[in-house]
Amino acid sequence: MQGTFIPLARPLLAAVASAFLVACGSSLQTDQLDLNVPSPEWQDQIVYFILTDRFSDGDPTNDNQGAGEFDPSNNAKYSGGDIRGIQQKIAYIQGLGATAIWLTPPVANQWWDPLVNYGGYHGYWAANFEQVDKHMGSLDDYRQLSSALHKTGMYLIQDIVVNHTGDFFYYNGSWDAAAPALHWARNTASVPVSAPTQAPFDMDNPTDPAQQAAAIYHWTPDISNFNDENQLLNYQLYGLDDLNTENPVVREALRRSYGYWISTVGVDAFRIDTAFYVPQAFFSDFMYSSAAAAPGIRQVAQNNGKQNFLAFGEGFATDAAYDDANSQKIETYMVDPNGADILPGMLNYPLYGTMGDVLNGKHPTAELGYRIQNMMQVFRRPYLMPTFLDNHDVDRFLADGTMAALQQGLVLIMTLPGIPVVYYGTEQAFTEQRGAMFAGGYASGGRDHFDTSAPLYQFIAQLASLRKANKVLSRGTPAILDRNSTGPGAFVYKMTYQAATAIVAINTSDSDTATGTLKTGLPSGTVLANRVATGTAPQRLVVAADGTVTTSLPPRSAFVWMAAE
Numbered sequence: 001m002q003g004t005f006i007p008l009a010r011p012l013l014a015a016v017a018s019a020f021l022v023a024c025g026s027s028l029q030t031d032q033l034d035l036n037v038p039s040p041e042w043q044d045q046i047v048y049f050i051l052t053d054r055f056s057d058g059d060p061t062n063d064n065q066g067a068g069e070f071d072p073s074n075n076a077k078y079s080g081g082d083i084r085g086i087q088q089k090i091a092y093i094q095g096l097g098a099t100a101i102w103l104t105p106p107v108a109n110q111w112w113d114p115l116v117n118y119g120g121y122h123g124y125w126a127a128n129f130e131q132v133d134k135h136m137g138s139l140d141d142y143r144q145l146s147s148a149l150h151k152t153g154m155y156l157i158q159d160i161v162v163n164h165t166g167d168f169f170y171y172n173g174s175w176d177a178a179a180p181a182l183h184w185a186r187n188t189a190s191v192p193v194s195a196p197t198q199a200p201f202d203m204d205n206p207t208d209p210a211q212q213a214a215a216i217y218h219w220t221p222d223i224s225n226f227n228d229e230n231q232l233l234n235y236q237l238y239g240l241d242d243l244n245t246e247n248p249v250v251r252e253a254l255r256r257s258y259g260y261w262i263s264t265v266g267v268d269a270f271r272i273d274t275a276f277y278v279p280q281a282f283f284s285d286f287m288y289s290s291a292a293a294a295p296g297i298r299q300v301a302q303n304n305g306k307q308n309f310l311a312f313g314e315g316f317a318t319d320a321a322y323d324d325a326n327s328q329k330i331e332t333y334m335v336d337p338n339g340a341d342i343l344p345g346m347l348n349y350p351l352y353g354t355m356g357d358v359l360n361g362k363h364p365t366a367e368l369g370y371r372i373q374n375m376m377q378v379f380r381r382p383y384l385m386p387t388f389l390d391n392h393d394v395d396r397f398l399a400d401g402t403m404a405a406l407q408q409g410l411v412l413i414m415t416l417p418g419i420p421v422v423y424y425g426t427e428q429a430f431t432e433q434r435g436a437m438f439a440g441g442y443a444s445g446g447r448d449h450f451d452t453s454a455p456l457y458q459f460i461a462q463l464a465s466l467r468k469a470n471k472v473l474s475r476g477t478p479a480i481l482d483r484n485s486t487g488p489g490a491f492v493y494k495m496t497y498q499a500a501t502a503i504v505a506i507n508t509s510d511s512d513t514a515t516g517t518l519k520t521g522l523p524s525g526t527v528l529a530n531r532v533a534t535g536t537a538p539q540r541l542v543v544a545a546d547g548t549v550t551t552s553l554p555p556r557s558a559f560v561w562m563a564a565e
Contacts, residue, residue: 033147035266039308040155043383044474046464047157047421048098051392052106052136053078053121054436055424056085065134067191069111069119072442075434078121079441083137087145092450094152096427096457097464101149102157102271106136110166112191115239124273125166125240128198129257146266155268158261162254163274164240168195168204171221180206180219200253204241216250218242237277245282252294255286259300268306275313280333283342287311312345312386318353321367326350327378335380345384348418351375352388355412358508359405365491365508369483372416387418398431404556407459407534408506411558414463415473415495415504427457466531470562472500481518490515490553503528503561507553517548528561
């Protein structure tokens with residue numbers, strides 16, 4: 001019989017082959033995808049931050065899950081943006097100059113919370129940390145996005161939450177720490193589920209002695225005093241069920257849950273929500289645990305070829321002028337008291353706060369000089385701290401700021417130490433905090449907003465191109481050359497890296513301002529070419545015999561001059 005063709009066997013062989021391909025499809029497909037790519041030099045990257053539900057609707061069939069959670073006319077409900085929509089706009093994002101996207105949590109969420117009349121379209125109210133939310137698409141969609149980004153030389157940053165789940169229980173009466181079952185109540189009208197669907201996070205009912213003993217949650221009411229450290233770490237943030245991150249079972253489950261996205265999707269970095277509401281010791285375990293069953297994130301990433309996995313936390317706190325108390329606190333989430341590393345980075349909220357004060361609030365530019373010098377002293381890794389002008393938790397910069405001030409802010413984050421982050425829609429001059437980029441979404445005005453000829457799109461692309469071509473702007477050391485200690489006016493700093501020098505200048509006043517004598521430290525006759533300008537100024541500066549330059553800055557202008565290497 002060997003070598004004999006049997007016609008009746010053809011359908012059987014085809015069926016067997018088809019079944020084999022279906023059974024092996026996931027692994028075969030993964031082999032064809034570019035998921036496990038090496039980590040980049042993060043200080044050289046430029047990030048585009050996307051609120052997925054409001055960015056691009058790539059698959060309208062997943063918009064409405066029929067639970068009353070979808071309404072593009074209502075900011076509290078889903079609008080329809082999804083993972084496939086992001087992939088369809090990669091060329092648009094890359095054209096802006098971004099090298100990485102940061103997307104809001106794609107995990108299965110509580111879609112509607114009747115206790116607050118708001119929905120989880122943003123992704124921060126998890127019901128299952130290891131599933132893609134149906135509104136966002138499928139696991140395959142997510143892997144395809146990761147691969148598509150990697151094939152274009154870009155990277156994927158996933159927003160994650162370790163502090164809490166969605167709002168599935170509350171206390172309907174007085175609270176007694178010794179009796180956590182007393183007045184505990186289930187959020188029964190929560191949509192689509194009234195409890196997490198993933199173990200062990202589904203053990204959220206203290207009226208069951210076994211679940212209470214498991215202590216997966218802190219059985220606590222809402223935070224009422226944000227200055228109370230105990231409440232900050234152990235109570236519920238605006239009703240969100242607070243996880244007991246001291247519990248080894250919880251720690252292992254969170255390491256496993258987020259290691260899954262690295263291993264399965266090829267995620268390159270994490271942004272960690274509400275880091276201040278979790279003890280620093282948790283993050284040491286989360287990043288560096290040597291547990292064989294669920295190793296720390298750093299080990300999982302290295303196992304997948306990502307040697308410099310970036311994880312940066314959110315510490316939502318700014319500092320008053322000439323103060324650094326919150327900066328010092330932020331640093332404790334990156335480095336412990338013994339000098340050991342914790343998180344590689346944290347969002348640079350102090351710089352964000354001071355830029356807002358100076359650019360929009362007409363504070364003295366000397367405050368910005370202090371902040372820059374201070375961040376270089378307080379933070380061990382300022383170059384790994386994302387810098388930004390606004391995000392989904394605060395008002396848009398243009399909600400109360402001017403276009404000129406926004407351009408100045410963009411010049412600052414593109415030329416100072418840190419990883420610049422552009423919030424989606426900034427390039428289209430958005431003023432609505434969570435408005436949609438696509439025509440069918442919330443506050444879109446019934447049209448798409450992906451105009452590559454928009455002035456801000458072109459300006460950001462110009463800045464991004466300059467930054468990527470000149471390491472002095474991403475790796476340089478700043479030195480303040482001029483500032484005004486009494487009010488708005490000139491602010492000038494020098495960036496140096498190896499043999500390269502750049503001079504960055506802004507004028508925050510509404511009138512022409514002459515700079516002081518700027519000590520460049522450059523040889524006489526050095527020509528500084530004007531590479532970015534938002535006002536009329538000399539196209540070049542020539543260093544005088546004493547190594548100085550002076551110039552006049554038009555109102556609300558910004559400039560970048562660079563010396564030839």
